Amino acid sequence: MLRSVRFALAASVALAAPLAPAFAAETAAPVAAPAPPNISVLPAQPREIVATLSVTGTLTPRETVTVGTDVEGLRVRELLVDEGDEVKAGQVLARLETDIVDVNLARSASQVARAEAAITQARALVAEAEPTVVEAEASLKRTRSLSEKGIVGQDILDAKVSAAAAATARLASARQSVALAEADLAATRAERSELELRRSKAEIKAPTDGLVLRRAAQLGQVVSAAGGALFEIARDGLIELDADVSETALGRLRKGESAQVRVAGGSRVSGEVRLVSPRVDQASRLGRVRIALPRDPALRVGAFARAIVETARTTGVAVPRTAVNTGPKGDFVQIVSDGTVETRAVETGIATGNIVEIRSGLKPGETVVAVAGTFVRDGDKVTPVPAEVLETAEAAR
Structure with a gap:
């Protein structure tokens, strides 16, 4: 039994001996290290950045000009512009009825003529009273001289005094009549000026160049100062x-x-x-x-x-917004140099859309991780892959 076991072991060793060199060669072959992970990168490039x-x-x-009227009781007779029209300063926009004003102007003309005639008449009375006063005062002077000599009596002197006083009073009255007539004429002329002004305002004019935005006036409308604006104009x-x-x-x-x-x-x-x-x-x-x-x-x-x-x-170094991250010490980017990730603090500037300006901490041409702080850390080994290549591959899929 022991002899049989020994024979079996010897046979096994004999059979395994030719296979030992091959097995040793297979186990001694070197194993290749895994490649660093791919990371999407892109170069920092100078470009013009516009913030909007x-x-x-x-x-x-810009400025709305309202056009109305301060006359009362006149009707709109004619409309000369409409909304959207360009107008010039002084251009007539609308005309009002003036028949009532014309009647009052005619009446005022007759009142002015009557006041002027009254002045002429009062001045004639003054011209008539002035020589009478002179004559009465001269007669009084002579009579007083004769009375002092005892040639004439007191009754005659008193009559001369009364005559001189009456002549003076008539002159003063005539002069007052002139002043009153002149005052009446001034008042009548003022009324006429008001009527003429009222008539002139029957033509509603544009106070400035501009564009008619709204026309509230209507034909036949009775206008008033309290009625609001008739036109609205955009100045210039x-x-x-x-x-x-x-x-x-x-x-x-x-x-x-x-x-x-x-x-x-x-x-x-x-x-x-x-x-x-x-x-x-x-x-x-x-x-x-x-x-x-x-x-x-x-x-x-x-x-x-x-x-x-x-x-x-501005014009400066720019990177995508995703390439910039913020940590406890401020903004930073991750650059790839010789396959190694390096975290770099930066100062950012203008940001617009997906672009951020880097004012300091990054030079043009340096390779930046497209999405900072997400997949890799400082010191990691990576295989940089241009972001444009990845985008093309994704589009092909």
Whole structure:
């Protein structure tokens, strides 16, 4: 039994001996190390960066001029302009009926003539009374001299005194009549001037150049000062975009910044910021911005419009927004140098869309991890793959 076991073991060793070198060779072959993981990278490139802000609002006149009348009781006889018409300063917009005013002017003319005749008559009385006074005073003087010599009696002297006083009184009355007649003439002429002014205002004229926005006047309408405006005019035809902006964005806007405005319906015009409100509404937390626009017949007051305002423009190193991350010490990017990841602190600047300006900490041409801080850490070994290649591969799939 023991001999059989020994024989079996010897036979097994004999059979295994030819296979030992091959097995040893197979186990001694080197195993290849796994390649570092792929990571999407792209180069930091210098480019022009433009920061913009989108605002929305309504088209409105820069300045609205209301045109009315302060005459009472006249009817609209003729309308000469309509909404949308361009007008010049002094142009007649409408005419009112003047028949009542014309009748009053004719009556006033006769009153003026009568007042002038009264003045002439009163002046004639003055001219007549003046020599009488002179004659009466001279006669009184002579009589007083004779009375002092005892030639004439006291009764004659008293009669001369009375005559001189009466002549003086008549002269004063005549002069008062002249003053009264002149006052009546002045009052009558003032009334006539008022009627002439009233007649001149029967022609309602444009106070400025502009665009007629609204015509409230109607033929046959009886106008009055309390009746409100008859016309509304956009001064010089200038229309602006009146927009509300959040208080956080209001500080980014400056007067004179350019804007591209798109009006509802597809029209596009260029403008610039004319006014940035110095106050914010406490309820809505919004501030007003006015964007001046060029004169364009396609602009309609009251239409909705959207503006893209250019708030900053610079040329510098730029990377995608995803390449910038924020940590306890501030913003940072991850660069790949010789297959090794390095975390680099940076100072960011203008950000617009998916682009961020890097003001310091990164040089043009350095390779940046496309999505910072997500997959790799400082010191990791990676295989950089250009982001454009990956995008092409994804598109092919």
